[in-house]
Every structure is written in structure tokens, then in C-alpha cells.
Amino acid sequence: MTTPEQLAHGKSGFSRRAFLKGSGAAAAATAMAGGPGLAAEEESSVISGMTTITLDVNGKQHKVEVEPRTTLLEALRYGLNLTGAKPISVDGSSGGSTVIMDGKPVSSNSVLAMECVGKPIQTVESLTGDSGVPHAFVDQDASQCGFCTPGFVMAVTAFLKKHPNATEEQIRDGLNGNLCRCGTYANIIPAVLDVVKGGGNG
Ligand code: FES
Known part of the structure; x- marks a missing residue:
């Protein structure tokens, strides 16, 4: 027979909430310590509270205080005062928080700051106004x-690095x-095509 306690915590006596709490902390601990390959006891250690990590942002090493739950977007905006990337959607589906990490575009609000240690991160602040992509957007x-x-x-900067001669169809994809x-796609696509024609990607 199921006891009231089992009902509250599931038949195993282990609550879903406790599991999620533990697994999140373990994931953060794993990320901070460098990912897979850890000793079993290290993987199960729990990190909580503020921790100082070093992020490689725009070619410089920055120390920043984060919690295990801090996203890269939060670390950039509130820890380093780099406010270019925007918190438009919580799940990153808008692309507003896009930065380039390890050469690839990532939604900075979908990754934990601790996962980004040791990876080169490029934000929009690294691009000067007269460089290719921003200039084309203004033009x-x-x-x-x-x-x-x-x-x-x-996103355009990362895309054109891989596809410098992209066609309009490839750009849309x-x-x-x-x-x-605001629906400015009709101007964004020509801006990207301008960069392709000019042979630069900012
Ligand atoms: S949301 Fe794109 S310009 Fe306003």
C-alpha cells in the first residue's frame, strides 16, 4: 500500500523536485570542471552560491562571478556590462541573444556561463561600426x-564566415x-547580399 510520504515523493521515496535540483547542480559542476572524464566523486559534487570563473570574451580574459544557474547572457550583461546580446526570448528561439562561441553562433541565454570556460566568445561589441556586417545593416x-x-x-557574421559566397536562398535558410x-527582413537580406558582394564579413 502506498503511504502518504510515498505519494508526496513518488513510490521510490525520491521526489522529482529533488532529482531535478540534484541533476542541475551536477550538470553545472560537470560543466565547470571541464565536462566528461571526471572522477565519479567529482561528478557528484554540488556547486552552489557564487563562483568566480574566467571567460574569454572578445579576445580578453574576464573574471566574472556566477552562480551555477547563470546563463552566458546574464554573465555578459550583468557581469561584464556587455549588453549587445538581448534577452528577447527565454528559450533562445528569437536569436536575439546570439553570440559566436568557438566559431559557431549560439543563443547565449541557452547555455550556462560555466559551460563556456575556455571557449572563445565573440559578442557584437567586438565589431566596429564601419566593419562589414554592421555597416551593411546601416546602409x-x-x-x-x-x-x-x-x-x-x-548570426550573419558567423554564417558568412562559413558561406562567404552565399546565395539569397542560402542566406534565408x-x-x-x-x-x-518589426519585419525588416526585406532590408536584412539585401544587407547580407551587400556583404557577400563586397567580399567582407565584418
Ligand atoms: S525586432 Fe527587428 S528591428 Fe525591431
């Missing part, structure tokens, strides 16, 4: 409220992870 008036623009600029609520 083509590819922004209205501008909230999505930093994410787009970083390649940028489908970024959304613009």
Missing part, C-alpha cells in the same frame, strides 16, 4: 527598433533562427 536601413539587430549581426518582430 540598407535593416533595423527599426533595433532590438533584434545585434543577434542578427552576429541560414538566418532562419533569428526573428525580427
